Amino acid sequence: MTDASRHDSSADPSPRPQQPDVRRRRFLMACGVGAAGAAAAAPAVSGSAAIVAPTAIAPESKGYRESDHVRRYYATTRL
Amino acid sequence: MQAPIAVVQRIAPEDQARSEFYALLARLFADGPDAALLAAIAGAQRMDAVPSAIGEAWNRLVDASSVMDPEAAAQEYTDLFIGVGKSEVNLHASFWLSGFMMERPLAGLRSALAELGIARRDEVAMLEDHLSALCETMRLLIAGHGDRSPAPIATQRAFFERYIAPWVFECCAAIGECPIANYYAHVAEFAQEFVAIDRDALAMA
Numbered sequence: 131m132t133d134a135s136r137h138d139s140s141a142d143p144s145p146r147p148q149q150p151d152v153r154r155r156r157f158l159m160a161c162g163v164g165a166a167g168a169a170a171a172a173p174a175v176s177g178s179a180a181i182v183a184p185t186a187i188a189p190e191s192k193g194y195r196e197s198d199h200v201r202r203y204y205a206t207t208r209l
Numbered sequence: 210m211q212a213p214i215a216v217v218q219r220i221a222p223e224d225q226a227r228s229e230f231y232a233l234l235a236r237l238f239a240d241g242p243d244a245a246l247l248a249a250i251a252g253a254q255r256m257d258a259v260p261s262a263i264g265e266a267w268n269r270l271v272d273a274s275s276v277m278d279p280e281a282a283a284q285e286y287t288d289l290f291i292g293v294g295k296s297e298v299n300l301h302a303s304f305w306l307s308g309f310m311m312e313r314p315l316a317g318l319r320s321a322l323a324e325l326g327i328a329r330r331d332e333v334a335m336l337e338d339h340l341s342a343l344c345e346t347m348r349l350l351i352a353g354h355g356d357r358s359p360a361p362i363a364t365q366r367a368f369f370e371r372y373i374a375p376w377v378f379e380c381c382a383a384i385g386e387c388p389i390a391n392y393y394a395h396v397a398e399f400a401q402e403f404v405a406i407d408r409d410a411l412a413m414a
Contacts, residue, residue, distance in 0.1 A: 154414040155223045164223030
């Protein structure tokens with residue numbers, strides 16, 4: 131728990147796009163990852179990823195799940 | 210104070226696209242594509258808006274998916290990535306980082322995942338340091354899941370730089386150079402282009 135706390139206090143827990151993030155997103159868009167190029171492909175990609183029923187990994191989160199204590203931790207940080 | 214209801218976190222379209230590409234790579238590196246997945250990729254939009262290396266790689270993957278037979282793809286996946294001492298290319302980070310499976314990189318990864326609140330599902334046989342599992346972790350960090358919020362970019366960058374960047378390019382290059390790689394040469398080429406862009410993008414934030 132202390133580790134998780136330290137980890138999250140070092141970064142803004144808010145996932146909303148931050149001002150310094152604009153450059154990163156512009157770059158992605160310019161490269162075709164985002165609204166310009168990939169957005170058109172994304173729905174089909176997303177659909178295809180959802181269609182599949184992987185044998186090795188469960189469909190819900192395809193391999194990973196949150197551990198309960200951290201889910202609770204996230205809940206407490208969302209004020 | 211606690212949030213009264215779970216708020217659906219919206220992420221930027223660029224991040225949505227990133228998470229979907231990671232999801233697709235996670236799926237393709239987990240197992241050979243079945244007919245439905247091949248058809249979905251074949252029917253996906255091409256990236257023609259801006260001439261780019263990733264666009265060309267994507268278009269080649271789309272084209273390859275339209276002519277690839279699922280049984281051949283499954284066989285190719287098995288030949289390339291499965292089998293003890295038989296697989297052509299190892300998809301596990303610990304192999305590339307230490308030369309051995311189950312070595313220190315895997316142990317470090319497990320504690321990093323625990324700190325992020327991510328764990329392998331009980332029924333999953335795949336090791337955490339498999340390229341598919343690492344792509345799936347990126348997807349989860351980028352997009353969140355259920356009432357889990359997307360992770361801050363700093364968290365995404367730290368995970369990416371520590372566990373994916375040091376070896377993924379070499380691994381994808383090895384797939385591309387493998388004589389028996391056909392469909393997966395296109396998967397690896399696209400993976401390389403996409404991950405290179407994401408590496409540079411993460412370094413900016």
